[in-house]
Amino acid sequence: MAFKNHDFNDLVRLEQLRHIETGQAKTLSYAGVANMESYPVAGFSYAAFLERLLNRAHHLIHDNHLDDILQQPEKLFVRAGRVILVLATILGGLAAINATGDSSTLNIYWLLVVLLGFNFFSMLLWSAGITLGIQGLSSGIAAQLARWLPFLQLKKKEKDSIGTLAAHAWWETCLFGKVGKWRISLLTHQFWMIYLLAGMGTLILLMLAKQYDFVWGTTLLPENSLPELTRLLAAPMELIGLASPDSQQIAASRIGAGMQDASIRNAWAKFLVGALIVYGVLPRIILALFAFLMLKLSEYRYKLDLYLPYYVTLRQSLIANEFMASVIDRDPGVAQEQPVQVARKGHNRHLPEEALVIGIELDNHIIWPKGMVCQENVADQETLMRAVEMIKKSRYSLLIGVAAHRLPDRGVQRIIKKLTALASGQIWLVLLQNNAAIPITESRKQAWFRLAQASTIPAEHVLS
Incomplete structure (x- = not known):
């Protein structure tokens, strides 16, 4: 068992703060956490996120005299x-x-x-x-x-x-x-x-x-x-x-x-x-x-439900899953037989070094993380069957790229659940954009997080 530098009471306090901030956020003072929230950290890990949450909770409790x-x-x-x-x-x-x-x-x-x-x-x-x-x-x-x-x-x-x-x-x-x-x-x-x-x-x-x-x-x-x-x-x-x-x-x-x-x-x-x-x-x-x-x-x-909107929002401000993006001019529907290297030294350190990269109904203008190449873009039944065969033969982690500016409809949900059920390694969901300057809306982001939860993809494996 991994060593934990927190106990159950810490998680209870975080849940209490979640309820308080959801219902009475305007009555709280955020002076102690303002600077901390201004410096997100690239890459996600549950332990690091929890440490930041506990540090933030300590400031909120102290500043608002919430101990008693x-x-x-x-x-x-x-x-x-x-x-x-x-x-x-x-x-x-x-x-x-x-x-x-x-x-x-x-x-x-x-x-x-x-x-x-x-x-x-x-x-x-x-x-x-x-x-x-x-x-x-x-x-x-x-x-x-x-x-x-x-x-x-x-x-x-x-x-x-x-x-x-x-x-x-x-x-x-x-x-x-x-x-x-x-x-x-x-x-x-x-x-x-x-x-x-x-x-x-x-x-x-x-x-x-x-x-x-x-x-x-x-x-x-x-x-x-x-x-x-x-x-x-x-x-x-x-x-x-x-x-x-x-x-x-x-x-x-x-x-x-x-x-x-x-x-x-x-x-x-x-x-x-x-x-x-x-x-x-x-x-x-x-x-x-x-x-x-x-x-x-x-x-x-006991673990926090990181798919809740409250934690999804804090995740973006405390530990954001940021990656270096670049436009891939090649047709994302062209498949490669071998897994591609998706992690480079200094970037994406939480991603697997080799992975099978599958896109779901993406266009040619989508922005992929630097060094990540789509091996199959599922757009119809034929490309879905090719992706299924690739996953069945692969022993590597699976990265699924989706268009974050869209809401996941039932068709996309069925495809993702089918692909994740066949994967033998870790599964990651990558929220991609057509324009890096336009942020993903919270409603769409939360919809993709809930889809990840329904597909048993860990919250820390959702990259945006």
């Missing part, structure tokens, strides 16, 4: 999470108290159903939600409440205020998508783990302060069903050294069997605590660790 505003949504979520965990503690304790009641006898399986039943059902829903990709199933009611609680106050604020925009950006980035799925999953597992620990702790305190007899009984099930279930549940517990009642102690605990001695009560108490640990707490700890690791992995893999 950007950090507020996370603080609210942390507070809401703590409230949910306190609620889990209360619910776990109340569940144990209600399950024991005022009687001096405890129905062992009723206790297990109350403390483990809902927990087990929650794990089934979470597993189904993660497997099927349904975020509503993988996050419990409590975790959903923690997600929405901090943002109820947004209704009380101005809809497009800087604080509201920053909160919405943090909400979308951190609580939705893959990152949000694992963040909410982690909170869900923490909720049930605290619920179980609180219930188990309350039970232990009750058993320390009061003497209970443990009983079992059934009306509809066969007589030997619950004793057999007890032995099945006890088997994994015995492997880690937790004691369980033997067959005689199980039989002596049948409802109506008579008084119990201390050894029977002690065996059932250890069985109850062991079952809560093995079938409740330990699975939740494992799932919480898994969710935590997946959260960190999803945060590490």
Whole structure:
């Protein structure tokens, strides 16, 4: 894995600034970034672009005193999470108290159903939600409440205020998508783990302060069903050294069997605590660790959507994909058999040294980068078939030249998608012009970027 000099929080701040600048750009001061934006750098790399974005964000945050505003949504979520965990503690304790009641006898399986039943059902829903990709199933009611609680106050604020925009950006980035799925999953597992620990702790305190007899009984099930279930549940517990009642102690605990001695009560108490640990707490700890690791992995893999108009515009001012252009007088429809050298020392250092260059419906006045020669210009079905055959035989990168002054119609989109599906190397999209003095309009540029996204061409491989 490549070393990264930024973390997920940096990307969150960039997304917050994107929302703020989109909605409240006129209220911000750009004095600190004015000079930086005046000197674009030729050539594109994601790391360099991100470094410039972070440098620009640092100036904007400092000049506009946005630190507290950007950090507020996370603080609210942390507070809401703590409230949910306190609620889990209360619910776990109340569940144990209600399950024991005022009687001096405890129905062992009723206790297990109350403390483990809902927990087990929650794990089934979470597993189904993660497997099927349904975020509503993988996050419990409590975790959903923690997600929405901090943002109820947004209704009380101005809809497009800087604080509201920053909160919405943090909400979308951190609580939705893959990152949000694992963040909410982690909170869900923490909720049930605290619920179980609180219930188990309350039970232990009750058993320390009061003497209970443990009983079992059934009306509809066969007589030997619950004793057999007890032995099945006890088997994994015995492997880690937790004691369980033997067959005689199980039989002596049948409802109506008579008084119990201390050894029977002690065996059932250890069985109850062991079952809560093995079938409740330990699975939740494992799932919480898994969710935590997946959260960190999803945060590490998170990347900005460089196809968004905001980043497309900044890309042109911070790191522009500039190339030396020259008019190629030769007919761009004349094909060459060998790949051409498209990168020269000092220029186009991010382009591959050898590539197959294909044009899409270009005229003879198009301006190509210096040293780049079109090997086939797709203008009809015959030239498309020739280009397809060339790509199939080529093991080099593919450069696709298009007329940037045009909007990509459906025909051009189909051609590009067909060509990119056949390419075996890297794919680049080059936005060409008839007149270098006339800049490409933002609407057309964004249309070509979205076409690149639909064709799985990386944003950093779109040259203009």
